[in-house]
Amino acid sequence: MDIDIVPDIDHETKEQEGHTYAMDTPPQSDKALGVKAGAGAGTTAPSSKEIVPRLHLIDEEKRFSHELSKYICDKWGLKDAGFNYNLAAIFGSQSTGKSTLLNRLFGTDFDVMNETARMQTTKGIWISQGKDMKVLIMDVEGTDGRERGEDQDFERKSALFSVATSEVLIVNMWEHQVGLYNGANMGLLKTVFEVNLQLFGGNRGKEKTLLLFVIRDHVGSTPLANLSSTLKTDLERIWQGLSKPEGLEDCKISDYFDFMFTTLPHKLLQPEQFEIETQKLRHRFTDAKDPNYVFQPQYSKRVPADGLHVYTEAIWEKIMTNKDLDLPTQQELLAQFRCEEIANAAFEVFKDQIKEFRHPIEAGQLVEDLGPKMNNARDIATQSFDKDASRYLPAVYQRKRTEMLTKANSMLESYFVGQLKNLHKKAVSNFTTQLQQALKVEGTEFGKAAAKTKREAVDFFLKGAKAIKLTETDWEYEEELYQLEHDLEELMTVQREKELTKMLTGLEKLIKKELDEPVKLALDQPGPSMWGRIMTIYRRTSEDAELLLKKKARTFELKEEEEEQMVLNLKRQSWVLLTMKIQEESVDGLILYKLLNRFEEKFQRDSHGLPRVWNPTDDIDTPFRKAREETIELIPLYARIIALDPVTDSHFSLESSDDFDFDQSLQVLSETRQQELTTQFKRKADASYVEAKRSVVATQAKIPYWVGVALIVLGWNEFVTLITSPLYLSLTMMVGLPLAALWYLGMLGLVQSMGWRAYEQALALGREKLRDVVHPPEQPMTVPAIQQDNSGQSGEFQGQEQQDRMSLHHRQSARSLSQGTGGRSSANEDDDDGSRIEMNTFESKKTL
Numbered sequence: 001m002d003i004d005i006v007p008d009i010d011h012e013t014k015e016q017e018g019h020t021y022a023m024d025t026p027p028q029s030d031k032a033l034g035v036k037a038g039a040g041a042g043t044t045a046p047s048s049k050e051i052v053p054r055l056h057l058i059d060e061e062k063r064f065s066h067e068l069s070k071y072i073c074d075k076w077g078l079k080d081a082g083f084n085y086n087l088a089a090i091f092g093s094q095s096t097g098k099s100t101l102l103n104r105l106f107g108t109d110f111d112v113m114n115e116t117a118r119m120q121t122t123k124g125i126w127i128s129q130g131k132d133m134k135v136l137i138m139d140v141e142g143t144d145g146r147e148r149g150e151d152q153d154f155e156r157k158s159a160l161f162s163v164a165t166s167e168v169l170i171v172n173m174w175e176h177q178v179g180l181y182n183g184a185n186m187g188l189l190k191t192v193f194e195v196n197l198q199l200f201g202g203n204r205g206k207e208k209t210l211l212l213f214v215i216r217d218h219v220g221s222t223p224l225a226n227l228s229s230t231l232k233t234d235l236e237r238i239w240q241g242l243s244k245p246e247g248l249e250d251c252k253i254s255d256y257f258d259f260m261f262t263t264l265p266h267k268l269l270q271p272e273q274f275e276i277e278t279q280k281l282r283h284r285f286t287d288a289k290d291p292n293y294v295f296q297p298q299y300s301k302r303v304p305a306d307g308l309h310v311y312t313e314a315i316w317e318k319i320m321t322n323k324d325l326d327l328p329t330q331q332e333l334l335a336q337f338r339c340e341e342i343a344n345a346a347f348e349v350f351k352d353q354i355k356e357f358r359h360p361i362e363a364g365q366l367v368e369d370l371g372p373k374m375n376n377a378r379d380i381a382t383q384s385f386d387k388d389a390s391r392y393l394p395a396v397y398q399r400k401r402t403e404m405l406t407k408a409n410s411m412l413e414s415y416f417v418g419q420l421k422n423l424h425k426k427a428v429s430n431f432t433t434q435l436q437q438a439l440k441v442e443g444t445e446f447g448k449a450a451a452k453t454k455r456e457a458v459d460f461f462l463k464g465a466k467a468i469k470l471t472e473t474d475w476e477y478e479e480e481l482y483q484l485e486h487d488l489e490e491l492m493t494v495q496r497e498k499e500l501t502k503m504l505t506g507l508e509k510l511i512k513k514e515l516d517e518p519v520k521l522a523l524d525q526p527g528p529s530m531w532g533r534i535m536t537i538y539r540r541t542s543e544d545a546e547l548l549l550k551k552k553a554r555t556f557e558l559k560e561e562e563e564e565q566m567v568l569n570l571k572r573q574s575w576v577l578l579t580m581k582i583q584e585e586s587v588d589g590l591i592l593y594k595l596l597n598r599f600e601e602k603f604q605r606d607s608h609g610l611p612r613v614w615n616p617t618d619d620i621d622t623p624f625r626k627a628r629e630e631t632i633e634l635i636p637l638y639a640r641i642i643a644l645d646p647v648t649d650s651h652f653s654l655e656s657s658d659d660f661d662f663d664q665s666l667q668v669l670s671e672t673r674q675q676e677l678t679t680q681f682k683r684k685a686d687a688s689y690v691e692a693k694r695s696v697v698a699t700q701a702k703i704p705y706w707v708g709v710a711l712i713v714l715g716w717n718e719f720v721t722l723i724t725s726p727l728y729l730s731l732t733m734m735v736g737l738p739l740a741a742l743w744y745l746g747m748l749g750l751v752q753s754m755g756w757r758a759y760e761q762a763l764a765l766g767r768e769k770l771r772d773v774v775h776p777p778e779q780p781m782t783v784p785a786i787q788q789d790n791s792g793q794s795g796e797f798q799g800q801e802q803q804d805r806m807s808l809h810h811r812q813s814a815r816s817l818s819q820g821t822g823g824r825s826s827a828n829e830d831d832d833d834g835s836r837i838e839m840n841t842f843e844s845k846k847t848l
């Protein structure tokens, strides 16, 4: 830091100063004016009696004078001075002899205080020309005066103005003020430095200002070096504590200011010394050759004299409009500090009270009576604040109260929002539960139940939301309400779909139940009217289902087109169920069973429905042929559903679509299946025919009469033994009587053939077992691989294997039958060959 320390000067001169200048009267010329002038360039000693005109540059109301330009040009003759003039200002506490000093140094006529009154003399800022000098000097209103009280606004602005415009700023202070913070204007300087940096910090290093500290009433006990060191330290410290603008964080005080320190003796106690030192000091302003000459070029603001008015006015304007300088008064500061403290204390209590809400809300629970509880916590906080803070400045108190309330509200708002979310969730859950419960009750109409449940859920939400909306807040729940309604609508749609599906499933079950038995019965009794009967059943069932659907659909409040679509779907579904049932009844075994039943009825029973016993004289062939032909004719009847006219009957207006082909649905048996069925049926019918023939042969076999005579002669003894022994007699009766009955009824042949069949079956089984033992079948290694590789093919293969086994079984039965009768028909021969081929194929597949 460039600090120029001037050696202490011990003055002996004493002088009394007793005259005072009134503001509205022309000031008397100072005695000091007679003091000999220094040898400064362009200056003259203030010896003339002429009074230098002065201007009230800025008045007490902070208004800038319009006359500065006029004074510069007309009164001070500086119009053409250009840069050849200097500007200095004095700054310091009130009544510290500033005006006195200026008058001494520059021969000016600034007002000096009347000692008997001890009151402020300089108000605002005065400016005057130094007598016979090209120096303009500003006398600035003293700081810390009782007249302004706590309003420090003007002193800050005027100090900043002085710093910003002057080349040299004289900081005037009593010796005893050195080391004090406020007394030495350090607080004020701090503010001035800070704002000066903000406003004019860009001139770093280009323009400097000299701060000349003049320590008054220096008694000499503390050397100037010590005093200046104290001041220097204080200045450094306040500079470190400044909040510097961006980009100037590292700037130093020496970038903007130079310092010079000097002392003056006590004016009253050492008047002569005072005068001498004052004159010496004057040299620094007037004598350019003086080593301590203050108006060095680096302090020049480079403003020509004729532009000074505009320049200074602009600076004042800038200072006036700067908000950073509108510093609050002490009272305001106090109010701010205390209100802040009180608000913080109240807020801590408030936070403690509301923290219990956080966990349950975050856990998704509803906090009981949250609204009143939040309100209560907020009231306690504001009441506690009001009690202590309302004593302070009303404006500050109100502002802090609003701030605290806003802070509290914003904290509570998160609970408000959390509770709204939980209300939303709860409303949705209530809706779901209540709707499901309502739908469990028989006869509940979905539309009405859903609307009622929704209304209740919304009411629940609204009630809860209104209860937590606090006064003096702009909280809103409309958005959440809208979202809730939207969610409930979606849930209603989903639930309605479920209920509709449930209803349709129920209807389908009903349709299936209605169709199953009657359709089966109709198919078991084939004939020309079979399909007519089935269609009647279908139409009746479908109509009933449609009526039921329409009735139920009304409770869902469906749109017309939705209902129409559902009816159409139901019709189609009914048709699908019908065709499924027909297909189910038309699988190979069942259809063959039906055909055989029909054939047996015709061939094995008489016109009274009794079983026929064929006599040797009976014609078996004709009834057999007739029954077989009639039965075979039934196969094409089963093959295709004969529906009623789709044009005239609305129940068959089933349009085909991508996934539904009405015409295709009519097909029951394909051509191939019909042929297969015919073949299978013929085979079974032929077996019946052979059976009938065998029974006739059995009844035809008669025993010759001589065999009976021989039996009586040869077996008389045995006969007597038999009838005389109770054991033999009872055994004979147990076996003989049933045999006699069978014989009488002509069924002995049937029993015999059954016995033969059983014998053949056992024989074939025994052979097969024996073959397995002698030639164990090789385990086909590839079969599992096929199964693994292609389950579809494998399944097909297994199906084929099963079919082959069945085929083998049928053929074995047929063979055994024919062997039993001692002959074979050509058809049987073919079949036998076929079975062999099929067996070979099956064996080949197994090997594969």
Ligand SMILES: Nc1nc2c(ncn2[C@@H]2O[C@H](COP(=O)(O)OP(=O)(O)OP(=O)(O)O)[C@@H](O)[C@H]2O)c(=O)[nH]1
Binding pocket: 017, 018, 093, 094, 095, 096, 097, 098, 099, 100, 101, 111, 112, 113, 114, 115, 119, 120, 121, 122, 141, 142, 143, 216, 217, 264, 265, 266, 267, 268
């Ligand atoms: N003890 C002492 N008194 C002084 C000195 N200089 C002036 N005074 C007296 O202090 C009183 C105030 O002097 P002013 O010059 O009016 O002081 P000021 O600082 O300009 O006052 P304001 O403009 O009102 O702030 C006057 O009575 C002076 O006689 C000094 O060096 N020592």
